[in-house]
Amino acid sequence: MKYVEEFRDQHHVCAIAAAIAREADVSRRYRLMEFCGGHTHAIFRYGLQQLLPNNVEFVHGPGCPVCVLPMARIDQAIRLAQQPDLVLCSYGDMLRVPAGKGRSLLQAKAAGADVRMVYSTQDALQIAREQPQRQVVFFAIGFETTTPPTAVAILQAQREGLTNFSVFCNHVLTPAALGAILDTDTPLAIDGFLGPSHVSTIIGSRPYEVFAERYQRPIVIAGFEPVDVMQSALMAIRRINQGQAIVDNEYTRAVTRDGNAKAQALMAEVFTLRSEFEWRGLGLIANSALKIADAYAAFDAEQRFDVPLRALTEIKGCECPAVLRGQKTPLDCKLFGAPCTPENPLGACMVSSEGACAAYWRYGRVQEAG
Amino acid sequence: MCLAIPAEIILIDGDEAVVSLDGVRKKISLALVDDVAVGDFVLIHVGYALNKIDADEAAKTLQLFAEAGMLGGER
Numbered sequence: 065m066k067y068v069e070e071f072r073d074q075h076h077v078c079a080i081a082a083a084i085a086r087e088a089d090v091s092r093r094y095r096l097m098e099f100c101g102g103h104t105h106a107i108f109r110y111g112l113q114q115l116l117p118n119n120v121e122f123v124h125g126p127g128c129p130v131c132v133l134p135m136a137r138i139d140q141a142i143r144l145a146q147q148p149d150l151v152l153c154s155y156g157d158m159l160r161v162p163a164g165k166g167r168s169l170l171q172a173k174a175a176g177a178d179v180r181m182v183y184s185t186q187d188a189l190q191i192a193r194e195q196p197q198r199q200v201v202f203f204a205i206g207f208e209t210t211t212p213p214t215a216v217a218i219l220q221a222q223r224e225g226l227t228n229f230s231v232f233c234n235h236v237l238t239p240a241a242l243g244a245i246l247d248t249d250t251p252l253a254i255d256g257f258l259g260p261s262h263v264s265t266i267i268g269s270r271p272y273e274v275f276a277e278r279y280q281r282p283i284v285i286a287g288f289e290p291v292d293v294m295q296s297a298l299m300a301i302r303r304i305n306q307g308q309a310i311v312d313n314e315y316t317r318a319v320t321r322d323g324n325a326k327a328q329a330l331m332a333e334v335f336t337l338r339s340e341f342e343w344r345g346l347g348l349i350a351n352s353a354l355k356i357a358d359a360y361a362a363f364d365a366e367q368r369f370d371v372p373l374r375a376l377t378e379i380k381g382c383e384c385p386a387v388l389r390g391q392k393t394p395l396d397c398k399l400f401g402a403p404c405t406p407e408n409p410l411g412a413c414m415v416s417s418e419g420a421c422a423a424y425w426r427y428g429r430v431q432e433a434g
Numbered sequence: 435m436c437l438a439i440p441a442e443i444i445l446i447d448g449d450e451a452v453v454s455l456d457g458v459r460k461k462i463s464l465a466l467v468d469d470v471a472v473g474d475f476v477l478i479h480v481g482y483a484l485n486k487i488d489a490d491e492a493a494k495t496l497q498l499f500a501e502a503g504m505l506g507g508e509r
C-alpha cells in the first residue's frame with residue numbers, strides 16, 4: 065500500500081536505530097513518552113524498543129480513547145441501550161469494554177438490547193432514516209480524529225430534519241490530557257514526547273507549543289508507522305541533547321502547523337467545552353471534553369433521555385494513574401496478569417489492545433524477560 | 435482507535451467519494467476536506483477523509499530516512 069510500506073521498511077528502521085545509538089549520550093537517560101496507543105502498538109508489534117540502546121526508553125502514554133473513558137460512562141450507554149424502542153450505535157471497540165461486574169454493551173445486546181456496531185457516523189444516520197419510529201443514539205467517543213465526523217452527522221441530521229437521531233457525546237481533547245500528564249506534583253519522569261499523528265492532522269502541531277515551552281520538553285509529532293516512530297525518537301533525542309524544548313513535526317505528509325481548518329470549524333460549530341470531565345486513570349480534568357452546543361441541544365442524548373450518570377468506583381490496586389503518567393510500568397501492578405488480563409480487564413490500560421497493559425500482555429512479557 | 439489509513443480517491447460525487455484501499459473500493463465522506471481531486475491520497479478514518487496526504491512532504495521524509503541510512507553505512 066502506498067504511503068504505508070515505505071514507512072515500514074526494515075532498512076530504514078535499522079539505519080535510524082544506528083543513528084540513535086551514535087547520537088544518544090551514554091551518560092544520560094532518555095525517557096520518551098509516546099502519547100498514542102497507535103505508537104504503543106507499533107513499538108510492540110515491530111519490537112522497536114529492542115533496537116534502542118538501554119538508556120533510551122519508550123514510556124506508554126494515555127492516548128487510547130477507549131481506555132480513558134470512565135466505566136460510569138459505559139454504564140450510562142448500557143442503560144441508554146436498555147430504553148424501549150432505542151437503537152444504540154457505537155464503534156466496535158466500545159462493545160467489549162466492561163462497566164464493572166462483567167457488564168458490557170455486548171452483554172446488553174445478548175440480553176436483548178438493540179446495540180449495533182457501526183463503522184461510521186453515516187451508518188448511524190442511515191439507521192435513523194430507515195427506522196423513523198425508533199430512537200437512534202450514536203455513542204460518540206474519541207479524540208479529535210473522531211469528533212469532526214460526529215459534528216458532520218449532527219449537522220446532517222438537522223438539515224434532514226431527523227428527529228429520531230441523537231448523540232451521546234463523550235469526545236475528549238488531546239491537549240488537555242497532555243497537560244494533565246505534565247502537570248504533576250512529582251518530578252516529571254519523561255524527557256520528551258512523541259505527539260499524536262492523526263489527532264494532529266485535525267488540530268495541527270500548534271496546540272502543543274505551549275506545553276513544550278511551559279514544561280520544557282521537546283514534542284515530536286510522529287507518524288504511526290515504525291520508521292516514523294524511530295525517526296521521531298531520533299528527532300526528540302537531538303532536541304534533548306541540544307536542550308531545546310520545541311515542537312517538531314515528523315509527520316509532515318499529513319500534519320501542518322494549523323491543521324484542518326474545515327474540520328476545526330465544524331467542531332467549533334457543533335460542540336462546546338465541558339468545564340470538567342472524568343478520565344479513566346487520570347481523574348477529573350478541567351476543560352478536557354466536549355458537549356453538544358445549545359444550538360444543537362435537540363440532538364443531545366443526555367438531554368433527550370433521562371439516564372443520569374451514576375458514580376462507579378474503579379478497581380482498588382490498579383496502577384493505571386501511574387502507568388498513564390509514565391511513573392510505573394504495567395509490571396509494577398500486582399493485578400497484572402492475574403486477575404487483570406485483556407479478557408478480564410480491571411483498569412483502563414488493559415481495556416483495548418492499544419493500552420499499555422494490554423500491549424505488555426500481548427507482546428511485552430517475553431521481551432522484558434529476555 | 436485513532437488509526438487512519440491512506441487511500442487513493444477514484445471517484446468524487448459531491449461530498450462523497452470512492453477510494454481504493456489496497457484494491458478494495460470503499461465509499462467515504464469528503465465533508466471534512468477541501469480541494470481534493472481524483473488521484474489524491476487521503477487519510478481515511480471512520481469513513482471520512484481526515485486530510486490529504488502531501489506527496490512532496492512524504493518524499494522529503496523518505497529522503498531523510500535514506501540519509502540516516504547513508505550515515506549508518508559509514509560506520
Ligand code: SF4
Pocket residue numbers: 379381382383384387394397398399400401404405409410411412413414415421
Ligand atoms: S494491569 Fe490492570 S489493574 Fe494493573 S494497572 Fe494495568 S489495567 Fe490497571
